[in-house]
Amino acid sequence: METGSGQDTEPAAGEPVWIGLPPGLLRMRRLLLVVWLGLIALALGGLLGLFAGPGWAAFALLPLAVIGWGWVMLGRNWASWRYAERADDLLISRGVLWREETVVPYGRMQLVEVTSGPVERHFGLASVQLHTAAAATDATIPGLDPAEAERLRDRLTELGEARSAGL
Amino acid sequence: MTTPGLDDGVPGLRAKPPVTERRLHPVTPLRRAWAPVAVLIGWAVHDPDQAQRQLTRLTTTTLLIALAVLVPAAALYGFLTWWYTHFAVTESELRIRTGLLFRRTVHIRLERIQAVDVTQPLLARVAGVAKLKLDVIGADKKDELAFLGEREARALRAELLARAAGFAPETAHEVGEAPARELLRTPPRDLAIALVLTGATWGALVAALVVPPVLWFATHSLWTVLATGVPLLGAAGASSVGRFVGEYDWTVGESPDGLRIDHGLLDRTHETVPPGRVQTVRIVEPLLWRRRGWVRVELDVAGSSNSVLVPVAPRAVAEAVVARVLPGVTVPPPDALSRPPRRAGRCVPLCWRGYGLAVTDAVFASRQGLLRRSLALVPHAKVQSVRLVQGPWQRLWRLADVHVDTGADKTVTARLRDAEEAAELLRSQAERSRTGRRDALPDRWMA
Known part of the structure; x- marks a missing residue:
């Protein structure tokens, strides 16, 4: 799949495998x-x-x-978005001028939401949003392939249940 | 008072062990009785001339008719709302059923309790009743049990805590109240001095004394002066006398049920925070308190409105309390905090000197504020997510902020760290917050 994965990934051992957004x-x-x-x-x-x-x-x-x-x-902006599923947490990195990198341990996820508006649906896209108990968390991955979004949702839910830690 | 299961519309309520539903204390219908009176008084104060004219027009007959209609209607409404409000404690839930026209059923899961508050406003103390409120995430103001008999409220709190702690259901109501050990009691003298030494108190007072005369000279309009002066006076009163009254006789205790916080001169509040519910602790040190070595300790519990743990105490005492509240945590001393690099001054001049960060194996501690120092402590186990944010100007100086989000919707920020250090901090903090959970207490802390 052609993706906009980050151009500045250093190939180091233990580095997360970054996935960019589909075009x-x-x-x-x-x-x-x-x-x-x-x-x-x-x-x-x-x-x-x-x-x-x-x-x-x-x-x-x-x-x-x-x-x-x-x-x-x-x-x-599109090229700056990328995410990585690590063994115990999800990384989301984004932004060109204002860079932001978010780490959410799977155990802290309260719910995972897949949304797709009418325009997004027309283009065959869906967003995955993670909610933790903190409203400030704001971990959203926009513009995913619906199949990938569902896979991610199922995997996150599964991992979240396995590592559930609550508040 | 105890009504065994009335007609339940919900089939789930007819579980095997019969759930006994109870009603609130019979004085409850009176609790809104002051509202019309307050409205009348407010109107009379707002517009005295009009009130006077209306009063002279009132004849005995109209008054009697109004009373004859209003009083029974209010009484009936009060009685019906009381009659249709039930609550029940089951094995795992507190259920509240209420509503006259629109039925509303609330099920509060006991293991999700973040805190239990028993409050007694002044009039309720006279009547010997109390309000009981469970703090859970997303709980509404209206989900409180107001009012219960004083002893009943205490018994119910003990029972709820015992059930939440995981005692067997059949013994839960016999466990009784857990013994409390007093950790700290604030002397009224210290509280008064602390308030005198607080800038906000004086700020509000000065504003209340200066602004209305200035406005008077500027506008010569009585209404403008009153409209600004009264709220300002109210704010000044709330920040001085109000705070003193509210924080009077502040007692922090410790019991197997968790933390006990009791306070108030007129309105008494008894809060219980079960173990492991505290998300953040902040140690605040206003400028004028520094010479006396006093600090104020604030805490965040998800879903709870109270945010004060200790209104004023010497630093050593406060740190001892913090160590009891967050087990295994020692407050890092000021010289253990690392400052941002010198070039942080290019991003935030002057203020950068107030920033500091220390990460121990138990907490993430971040300080900010130059005059009013505030040190926030987050146990690693309470971190919900970690974020690294870097703006363009910060990138020029190779600096970045690290935000740590907690479950009480508060974010603690380590500001202006070196970019590489921040990236490392982001990784290691995520790791620590994940592993920190392992040795945390379970939700049912006695199970």
């Missing part, structure tokens, strides 16, 4: 970006061209520039 999420986000900002650009260009004059319609280039910038940003 579907990037495709979906980029498509949404292009569709929405493209519509805004069209509407802006059309309205300004009609009511203010063709010169003003150049402002429609602004959303197009945002598309270009967002295209790159989404790619970098």
